Amino acid sequence: MPDPVVLAFEGRDYRRSELDAEIASFAAVLAQRGVRPGQRVALMSSNRPEFVVALYAVWRLGASVVLISTAWKRAEVAHALALTEPAHAIGDQATLAELMPMVSLDEERAAAPAPAAVTPDADAESVLVFSSGTTGLPKAVRHTYGSFAAAISAWRTALQLTASDRMQIVTPPSHILGLLNIATVLESGGWLRLHRRFDIDTMLRHIETDRITVEMAVAPIALAIASHPALEAFDLSSLRYIMWCATPVTVSVAETVTRRTGVGWTTAYGASELPVLTCNELSGGPLDTVGRAADGVRLRVVSLEAGEPLPTGEPGEIQAQSNSMMAGYLPAEDTATVVVDGWYRTGDVGFLDDDGHLRITDRAKEMIKVRGFQVAPAEVEAVLHGHPDVSDCAVFGVPHEADGEAVVAAVAVHREVPAAELVALVGESLASYKRPAEIVFVPEIPRLPSGKVLRRVLKERHGCTSDH
Template identity: 35%
Template sequence: MFAEKVCAVTGHGYTYAQTHKMSVTFAASLRTKLKLKNDDKVAIILPNIPEYPCTILGVLQAGCIASMMNPVYTSHELKRQLEVIDCKAIVTSKISYANVKQAMNELKINIPVILVENEGLPEGTIKFAELAEDFNIDVDCLKSVHRSPKDVAILPFSSGTTGFPKAVVLTHESVVAMNNMIIDPEVVVIKETTATYQAVLPAILPFFHIFGFNALMVNQLTQGCKLVTMPFFKPDFFLETIVQHKADVLFIVPPMVVFLGKHPAVKPEHLASVSGIISGAAPLSATDAAAVLSKNKNIVFRQGYGLTETNGVISVGRNNDGNHAAVGHVMANCEVKIADLKTQEALGPGQEGEIWFRGPNVMSAYYKNEDATKEVLEGDWYKTGDIGKYDDKKYLYVTDRLKELIKVKGFQVPPAELETVLRTHPKILDCAVLGIPDPISGEVPKAFVVLQGGQEIDPMEILEFVNKQVAVFKNIKEVQFVDSIPKSPAGKILRKDLKQKYC
């Protein structure tokens, strides 16, 4: 029997039959042992491991709502997200437990915490196996679970166009619509499993990220793919996994593309088994794609474009279209409008404006955040905050960003979050954070700091102060002292003016 998923580190894994049985058992345990009800929220704070699909499918089968969070987040970051969703249980691992526990203590909440490990569990936690492998449990309780297409399925987090991370409301209907789109014959990447063939995909993009959740996990399970879960990215380990498991397809982000194409350690033999690559989460240049293809000209290389608010997809390149500069064509049953930045009127081919999108995969709202929702939803149009254009052949291009987010290795880093931390330092009067180009990460955060009168401080002290409070990918890499931060009459940071003056 083909394996569904296997851990690249330990070799431990499950078949499709085992995953189904465990997810149903886990769902029944959530209803009977933990007394969870329809629409209760469950936070999933896990790295990419074979148990992840069992966990999230079980949560959904129990009639609950899954909220995926980054397992490397600090207690400060987790506290903010746990506070937003008011969850009734948490599934995590010993790697994240200390930060989870601290966040819970600060919020003064006492809810069940389920750990995926089997040994050495902290007192008061629940072993995942006790819920997912109790095969004597009566699963008939699940017959009373009724979900409609309009019910909420998942609450992933996104920073939207500005500000702090917000929980994105994605319904069962929108998730299914997205996954139906990408099995279009012109789009599909993974060939469906047969009696003699099973495609292999290294699952390196995190499942808590919408690209990893939908394109890597959910969609590839529908195709019968073998997922090789990778809980972290290390260059040598990544290459070893590709070769050892004879990977057919890679779903990756631009820094990984650059690594595969330009790093001298990557040889043609490392990519010999690969037939297709899709890059997403941030735009990529055609020259970076060409560098990869120089090592295996038979690879079908494509870019995709999407956001958490669109279930991870707006457009993707079609098979063998060869246009590596574009982010492909808009998905079936969806529309894109290039809106004039002043009038919001639709523009024609070759004209740049804000990318607006509508389709069955768009979010319903930001959870419990009506003001932020109104900022980005104009009727049934979602305003992406990205600048782009399309050509006469309807290829879509992403050329710039209106929104303030910094894209580090495909992850969103909101400047406002880092600025809030900076302002708590007693020697700092004012500050602003911008993304600056970086050859490895795409962008990295840089802080511009105005000190309190008469104060002096070593930039390294500022870096240490901020970076210990945030996840590694959010770390500020550089500090520059300035006399003032340019702002509008309303007090909004004028980031373009700051960039023009100092960058």
């Protein structure tokens, strides 16, 4: 019977039989520690094979995993534990060990007989991930064994993954994208390389040496690829495509990569609450859309004011239904504000075109109202990204006595650029009310690991360093 290598990390390869044996062995350790079906187990681990082993060991026992980011500080981890109340903890982080008894992923473990694998009900809880938390404290998103299996199936179909595909994971495994990629590749029988952290040269080198077929890129990774001075020196011909995830595509960045490498892009759209909403054609669909509804997903666009379904072409809030939708939030009372009549409210604004492609124009909560007109930050950002000296940018609104709100652009540059030049650039392409009232030059744009801009942080910093 074939026993392929399915996982690689630094200098070690794991065959399927080796990985399965390690999962069974660790499940035995957890069972001895008292882990039982239905319990929650906190997992705070860097991106390494032991993360995968721990994840599947918990699932083998029919328990659920609470995934905690290694980037979090003590107060954030304490909040996550208080919210989810796990009975056990696993990891490689001192922060978690200080807060509750933790099984270390680095300790030597004596061999023990593997417990029989539990087959949980589809509606039993399997994993809790945390929402992005761009405002306030993060919420825990609860997925069942059934909903997460549906998400894996939809992602596998969308990516057309087979056992011959090869992927590397450079994004945090505690985030829904990293988690979903790991689980989907392994379920597809494909090959996976994990990296402790993102490094652009390491990532590009492994595309070449490992013959990676599918590469994931959130916005910071896409920017790093596009601006790499020696990009043409890497052989990226094994790639079927690069997938842009987590944020709308910055077309100028994607086109730069394609021009320099010949590799095309495709786009996908998902959320922690419903991991796979849409995916574009892998042959290269239009980059200004996030594609059509994924397998098993129903989409609709509703009025921002009345909540009534809108016809094709009219922008409103994007809503979705799917078997892969979360079971709810913790705190539970927050669920009712996001799931209404069985529809998940994404909070994103967009519209469906005549071909069923979904176009996202912005976040409902991030729309800036200037003199009654709505300004989409992404629209202004797209223009600013077109300036050759702009390395990254983010647009947000601040209170304005006369206009209601004013548009502010935080901009990171390769070399000095006059603020007036950037304001004029926006004015050439967009309506006058969309022009930034202020340009704030910053060393870098604060982003979550998913690539989402932390506009709240920019607003808090506003006024500290600026150029009018």
